[in-house]
């Protein structure tokens with residue numbers, strides 16, 4: 001039996017990862033989470049309802065080095081998703097953000113080096129490590145910005161430019177994860193993720209904007225937009241992200257020590273205003289919007305160039321934005337009472 005740890009496994013991406021892994025009977029999955037994010041208890045209730053015999057939940061913090069060493073002992077795979085995830089919160093409390101994202105990741109790497117050096121280590125990094133990309137040539141359209149030169153999106157060759165405490169703490173972690181491959185031979189893979197969305201995402205104004213917009217629209221509440229709303233993101237449905245994680249594990253000899261950008265790519269982009277328009281049409285209602293100042297480090301356009309990952313593993317996003325949004329809208333509608341309860 002494979003011993004698998006999912007840190008942050010009660011969160012949005014984590015619960016989807018755990019569920020996908022639990023379908024294989026010879027995977028023993030440990031969710032390690034401190035339940036600090038609203039909605040995590042609901043996610044745990046949901047996954048517990050399947051009565052998987054191969055699931056264990058451990059309430060724990062990634063800042064607890066001693067506990068991490070006990071938990072990861074003899075593990076085969078680690079999916080490190082636990083994090084302080086909001087740029088806004090990182091600005092309010094940069095020290096806590098650093099301790100969770102940078103120190104916590106280093107503790108986990110070190111625990112793995114000492115207790116399970118052969119384990120595969122998958123890390124969820126972020127496109128925020130590239131900063132605000134203000135040096136790129138950008139064209140302003142009526143409803144969105146366009147990249148003038150990088151038509152296929154941003155690749156891993158882009159310079160690192162940590163911007164915001166969150167960008168810094170995740171960037172530090174990203175570099176440590178990669179370096180543990182070079183220095184200690186740990187089989188690490190870094191995914192620099194664009195916006196991920198899907199079921200079990202209790203998105204709020206600070207993080208998880210696609211789910212947040214869907215929730216606000218369904219509740220008929222006003223949406224605050226920071227900036228002019230023309231900023232563009234590529235969005236990736238969570239099950240496509242999980243397919244990439246699983247492929248990287250399968251092809252670990254090709255993927256270890258590598259860093260991959262991953263997102264919905266050129267075909268799956270929205271500006272904030274375009275998503276609002278799309279939701280107005282789909283839900284058949286007018287959505288009230290108010291504009292505020294830009295947030296620090298916000299990119300005018302981020303579109304992931306997925307070519308490197310595709311070349312190494314054959315991965316491509318399979319769920320287009322319309323299909324993915326339909327799935328998310330249905331999940332929000334089914335869970336609207338829980339969502340109201342959490343507000």
Ligand SMILES: NC(=O)c1ccc[n+]([C@@H]2O[C@H](COP(=O)([O-])OP(=O)(O)OC[C@H]3O[C@@H](n4cnc5c(N)ncnc54)[C@H](O)[C@@H]3O)[C@@H](O)[C@H]2O)c1
Nearest residue numbers: 008010011012013034036037061062082083124193195196
């Ligand atoms: N969702 C996205 O669009 C996106 C994009 C880029 C990167 N990421 C990264 O993906 C990972 C998962 O993000 P998510 O969207 O599922 O967010 P999430 O907030 O739903 O999940 C994070 C989980 O980590 C847990 N956690 C927080 N601090 C912890 C600590 N100190 N110890 C243990 N557990 C702790 C939370 O309780 C939560 O369950 C994060 O590392 C995030 O930086 C997400």
